[in-house]
Amino acid sequence: MMRIHIFKACLLVVSSAVMLPSIAATPLTADINAGKTLANQGGGTTAPCMTCHGVNGEGMAVSNFPRLAGSSQYYLRKQLEDFRSAKRQQPLMQPMAAGLNDQQILDVSAYYASLPSTNLPEPTAVDPKAYAAGEQLAERGDIERQLVACANCHGPQGIGLPPAIPALIGQSSGYIAAQLNAWQQGQRKNDDGGLMAEVASNLTAEDIAAVAAYYSAVRQNEAKP
Ligand code: HEC
């Protein structure tokens, strides 16, 4: 059953990606420099993004503020629109997005998408057992429990599958766990087709801690912790 659902879900992701040209056809053109100014200085009622998301969009692990560098313009824009319309809810980020117009959302999404995605923050130390369990679930899934590998959608080591599927590599374990818990509890529900809600509903607390540890610490071509 799960596999069939996930298959349908993958089709949905693909079809939403195919619809991209209609978004690109809107009259607005992204201005990366204006996006950079907004990120560094803020505008109107919106605080500078860098105060929470870091000078280079690297995020702030201690506060669970996510990394933005490394995500696609499409994904960033979708999240900002979802926060603005309250489809995605979070008390700190919603007021920030509420102060942005369509042009500003486009500009700042283009700016963060233009930053190098290979510039990963230093990983924090994680429990090697949790890392190993997380690697197993993330890269290979669990056939007995009919859990698909996260890598099927998020790519090997969570490098992401642009435009619709975000990178997980380099996000903090606190942020990843918070998002999975939010889906499980029905607080985050802005994913097209309920893909992540279904994935999260099948995870135990141990699974969540394990995949969060893995994605926060995995680095390509580097030794395991
Ligand atoms: C006061 C702190 C704060 C400021 C300032 C702020 N953000 Fe955020 N942002 C957050 C938090 C916290 C989250 C995580 C929300 C959650 O847990 O769902 C977030 C999430 C996001 C996300 C979703 C990332 C993802 O991987 O899903 C995007 C995109 C984003 N912010 C963009 C921006 C931009 C662009 C600005 C500036 C215009 C900005 N933020 C300013 C706190 C902030």
Ligand code: HEC
């Ligand atoms: C069927 C495809 C699919 C599978 C399998 C999948 N994901 Fe996702 N995931 C998505 C999509 C699509 C999104 C973006 C949702 C949105 O647009 O808000 C996402 C978003 C996320 C996010 C939020 C990232 C952010 O920056 O806010 C996390 C965390 C996440 N997934 C973790 C996982 C983990 C862990 C697994 C494996 C246990 C997994 N996903 C398996 C499709 C999938």
